[in-house]
Amino acid sequence: MEENLKILPLPKEEWEGTVIPMRYTTEEYYDVQIERDASGFHVNMPRRRFDAPVSHYPEEYDFPDKLYQPHWEKACAWGIVEEKEGKVKMLACIETCPEEWSNRLMVTELWVHENLRRQGIGHRLMEVAKAQAVREKRRAVILETQSCNTAAIQFYEKEGFKLIGFDSCCYSNNDKERKEVRINMGYFLRAED
Numbered sequence: 001m002e003e004n005l006k007i008l009p010l011p012k013e014e015w016e017g018t019v020i021p022m023r024y025t026t027e028e029y030y031d032v033q034i035e036r037d038a039s040g041f042h043v044n045m046p047r048r049r050f051d052a053p054v055s056h057y058p059e060e061y062d063f064p065d066k067l068y069q070p071h072w073e074k075a076c077a078w079g080i081v082e083e084k085e086g087k088v089k090m091l092a093c094i095e096t097c098p099e100e101w102s103n104r105l106m107v108t109e110l111w112v113h114e115n116l117r118r119q120g121i122g123h124r125l126m127e128v129a130k131a132q133a134v135r136e137k138r139r140a141v142i143l144e145t146q147s148c149n150t151a152a153i154q155f156y157e158k159e160g161f162k163l164i165g166f167d168s169c170c171y172s173n174n175d176k177e178r179k180e181v182r183i184n185m186g187y188f189l190r191a192e193d
Helices: 121-135 150-158
Strands: 024-030 033-037 040-044 047-056 076-084 087-099 104-112 140-146 162-167 182-188
Touching: 024 150, 076 121, 087 121, 104 121, 121 140, 140 150, 150 182
Parallel strands: 104 140
Antiparallel strands: 024 047, 033 040, 076 087, 087 104, 140 182, 162 182
16 A cells, blocks of 8 residues: 555644545435334335435534544544645544443544545554454444445445444434434444454
8 A cells, every 4th residue: 555545643632623524425315214103113214316416515514523523532533644735634534432331432533535435445444443442342333324325334334334223313303304314333343352
């Protein structure tokens, strides 16, 4: 792998508050359907196509993704950076934070620049998080994504993550109607790890 694509620690004192330009366009979504009858709750998530491609980008939210946000008190971050003309630019990153009470490691951020996607960088970053979980003897690695980010869901499944839940009102009171429901995924470490 090229030297400039080396994964390095991103120290908090240098990278805190760095905005992560999370952008993606999707043509599909998982349609979260929840029904209740006398026998219980029934959840179905069929994959469907949007009428037209939908794009999401940081400027549409009041709370863009950033490294080392204050609520992730024990966060750690790694990434790939490029230095040009004395300026350092982030090209990819992963941030993790332990969830101590449940002995899980949360991936709070994962991003790869559009020009570097599908080159194995996301996998390499995820390996950093999995190795951290093993070192710290965590029982699982967890993360969140959105029901409309089908490419991310496919990537996480290839990385061994499974659906562990969802939150149908995490981002707004009409997440289901907007087709942007929070999806929780987990990677379970084996006892021998």
